[in-house]
Amino acid sequence: MLKNCFKPNVLTMLVSLATVLVGNAQKSPTKDTRPNIIFIMSDDHAYQAIGSYDTTLLRTPHIDRIAKEGMIFTNASVTNSICAPSRAVILTGKHSHINGKIDNRTPFDTTQTTFPQLFKKAGYQTALFGKLHFGNSPKGIDEFMILPGQGYYLNPDFITKKGDTVQVKGYATDIITDMTLNWLENDRQRDKPFMLMYLHKAPHRPWWPRADKFKEFYNKKFPIPETLFDAYENRGSAAKTAEMNILYHMLYGHDSKVKPETWDVMKAIEPKVQERRDRFYDDYDRMDNEQKIAYDAVLNRINEDFRRNWPNMTQRQKMEWKYQRYMQDYLGSVSSVDDNVGRVLTYLDDSGIAENTIVVYTSDQGFYLGEHGWFDKRFVYEESFKTPLLIRWPNVIGPGTTEDEMVQNLDFAQTFLAAAGIGAPADMQGENLMPLLEGEKENWTREAVYYHYYEYPSVHMVKRHYAIVTKKYKLIHFYYDVDEWELYDRINDPKELKNRYDDPDYAEVIAQLKEELLALRVQYGDSEELDQKYIEAYTLDR
Ligand code: SGN
Ligand code: CA
DSSP states (O other), X not given: OGGGGGOHHHHHHHHHHHHHHHHHHHHOTTOOOSOEEEEEEESSOOGGGSTTTOOSSOOOHHXXXXXXXXXXXXXXXXXXXSHHHHHHHHHHSSOHHHHSOOSSSSOOOTTSOOHHHHHHHTTOEEEEEEEOXXXXXXXXXXXXXXXSTTOOSBSOEEEETTSOEEEOOSBHHHHHHHHHHHIIIIIOOTTSOEEEEEEOOTTOTTOOOOHHHHHHHHTOOOOOOTTTTOOOTTSOHHHHHOSOBHHHHSOTTTTTOOOHHHHHHHOSSSTTOOOOTHHHHHHHTTSOHHHHHHHHHHHHHHXXXXXXXXXXXXXXXXXXXXXXXXXXXXXXXXXXXXXHHHHHHHHHHHHTOGGGEEEEEEESSOOOSSGGGBOSOOSSSHHHHBOOEEEEOTTTSOTTEEEOSOEEGGGHXXXXXXXXXXXXXXXXXXXXXXXXXXXXXXXXXXXXXEEEEOOOSSTTOOOOEEEEEESSEEEEEEOSSOOEEEEEETXXXXXXXXXXXXXXXXHHHHHHHHHHHHHHHHHHTOOHHHHHHHHHHOOOOO
């Protein structure tokens, strides 16, 4: 199966052949006409780095096509802004406190029903390629290739359905796409609808773009976000104690790609920063010589610049230098995702299946691109709470539609099942988005969503919190080692710079929201007892 991955000419021939085959299959009277679903999810893709949401940083013409020909959600969010928990919510249609995968480390209880199992049972063909991050094989999937854990960008390993591990030469985003196209082309049963999960590792840390994008993006400069130098005033302790500041917590080698030899030469430049050399070589040493030469062309320039300029920089300049390095690599990685989404969309067109295929583009959560001086996610604050969501479904969703209702990753399972005409289990906790997709908003009643983050104390040190979010407000309770509340006025303070919790003007709003928050906790089956249970079950990993 892998053999074809690196022969685009063979692929093109097969695509033409498929067009003929699909054409014939469509004439068959027994054809199952339920829609296909391609669920495209990237890892840590901030909506700020998608042209349809914001063109300040980057244009993403291929991802944008999904919005132009379908719907863009401007208020889509996650229930728990971290990788594996988000995936568990998507697969089960249940909040973290119910499905039990509250953080990246807790094992996922595989006896639970996940939506792919229901698709398979209902006669769909199912497949999954890329990052799953579950530590176990997906159930209900006919064919898969998954990255072990976080996976690597360069020459990544994949776990196959047989349980063995194979290393594939090349760049992860391209390879995952090759596998996806290869499956669509060679393994898809033309007489059945399919549910295909196409899951990128990019643009997850440590943001290694493909060599040509590394070179291209190193020459770019990006606008500085207004809150890059945020001093976290007028807020509680959680923002101040989080460890995800670009200046203080981003690593020279692993993240900014300054080689350990360069730090050696500069000795003691930043004695406070502790970094292991192997964090850089872990990725670099996966390259073969030819790849190293291509990357070194840029790495040498980065290192030369660092050696020459870093010792004389002010703190402010250092922050800006690190921010630019971060954006160059992050956006370079996104750019490959966009190119590859383009390849898949083109395939759908060429093979004649675009019309009956629902294409969903999303991320497992949002991400900070320098807002509040941060990278990473976890907080219910805007940029990591919100996630991109674009859906194309010809003949159902009108082209160029914008939807601002509060929707969540919790809703995906029920929505996909409804779209395929498969019954959803009654204990799923989301809402079916079909009324929104079909433009029947009068049937949509949700006004608030619930959020709960658990992984603390842990990497990045974001305190445990739960929250209620409406279009207008966000009320947050940080707990465990603090007992602090924050209220943000989403309309008048969209950058969330002022906690209004002690402002008498908001007293009534707060009282109302507290009641609604409690009601949501009751509705979703969350409680102080469960908070306590998860605290007790948590073992420190630091
Ligand atoms: C790794 C990253 C963290 C990131 C977590 C979780 N460090 O630990 O920055 O927050 O994953 O990310 S890294 O140096 O190993 O890249 S998640 O997307 O899997 O939740
Ligand atoms: Ca993630």
